[in-house]
Amino acid sequence: MVISQPVKVELRRLLLHKRQSMNLKEWQEKSRLICSHLQASSPFTQAKTILTYFSFRQEPDLSALFTAKKNWGFPRCINQSLNWHLWHPGNDTRIGDYGILEPLPCAPLIKANEVDLILVPAVACDIRGYRLGYGGGFYDRLLSSAEWKSKPTIGIVFDFAYLPQLPIETWDIPLHIVCTETGLKMMQ
Ligand SMILES: Nc1nc2c(c(=O)[nH]1)N(C=O)[C@@H](CNc1ccc(C(=O)N[C@@H](CCC(=O)O)C(=O)O)cc1)CN2
Numbered sequence: 001m002v003i004s005q006p007v008k009v010e011l012r013r014l015l016l017h018k019r020q021s022m023n024l025k026e027w028q029e030k031s032r033l034i035c036s037h038l039q040a041s042s043p044f045t046q047a048k049t050i051l052t053y054f055s056f057r058q059e060p061d062l063s064a065l066f067t068a069k070k071n072w073g074f075p076r077c078i079n080q081s082l083n084w085h086l087w088h089p090g091n092d093t094r095i096g097d098y099g100i101l102e103p104l105p106c107a108p109l110i111k112a113n114e115v116d117l118i119l120v121p122a123v124a125c126d127i128r129g130y131r132l133g134y135g136g137g138f139y140d141r142l143l144s145s146a147e148w149k150s151k152p153t154i155g156i157v158f159d160f161a162y163l164p165q166l167p168i169e170t171w172d173i174p175l176h177i178v179c180t181e182t183g184l185k186m187m188q
């Protein structure tokens with residue numbers, strides 16, 4: 001647990017560098033492929049309310065999905081946790097913590113019992129579904145709480161960040177599915 005921290009810090013640095021050195025065309029094309037795999041998947045077609053994210057630091061851009069007829073939820077960082085607000089294309093956004101776009105604080109809140117699917121941003125995922133994030137622990141805390149534990153989760157990464165094995169911590173909870181530009185990978 002203690003020794004995995006420097007490994008995670010270095011891995012995060014390398015993978016973020018790799019992601020941010022993609023050119024615009026490559027980023028757009030791979031993001032488009034990720035969106036089309038998601039759109040064709042049954043967790044997506046069956047879901048009414050989906051939690052997602054606004055792309056930051058060249059994360060896969062899912063914005064092509066947001067015109068689909070779903071209730072879309074986006075996070076706001078409040079203290080150590082995430083609040084989820086309804087947002088539709090055309091609604092206002094603002095720049096929140098860490099420089100990430102977020103819905104306005106007055107946008108309607110989404111409760112856990114309304115949520116069918118969570119699209120989880122990641123720096124990397126492994127073939128067991130474990131995830132490396134930015135180190136804030138936001139999704140680890142969310143997914144460890146009783147009301148969120150059983151929600152279907154899809155980690156979203158480019159293929160170069162889909163790895164055989166990430167260092168894990170006691171609190172890490174594996175995701176159910178990972179989606180890259182080559183398709184969906186179901187965890188055992
Ligand atoms: N698009 C998107 N939105 C998201 C997340 C995400 O991963 N992607 N989050 C997922 O959780 C939350 C934001 N989490 C974040 C956590 C840390 C840093 C960050 O910049 N950390 C510093 C290091 C801070 C430290 O080590 O103490 C850094 O990386 O430089 C950014 C976002 C909510 N919104």
Ligand SMILES: Nc1ncnc2c1ncn2[C@@H]1O[C@H](COP(=O)(O)OP(=O)(O)OP(=O)(O)O)[C@@H](O)[C@H]1O
Pocket residue numbers: 131132133134135136137138139140141144169171
């Ligand atoms: N279930 C939890 N309860 C309380 N604290 C937690 C929990 N999960 C993680 N943390 C705290 O969050 C910190 C960051 O965790 P970690 O390095 O795994 O984040 P990450 O998954 O990379 O980040 P993020 O989820 O924000 O993208 C840890 O140091 C830990 O103290």
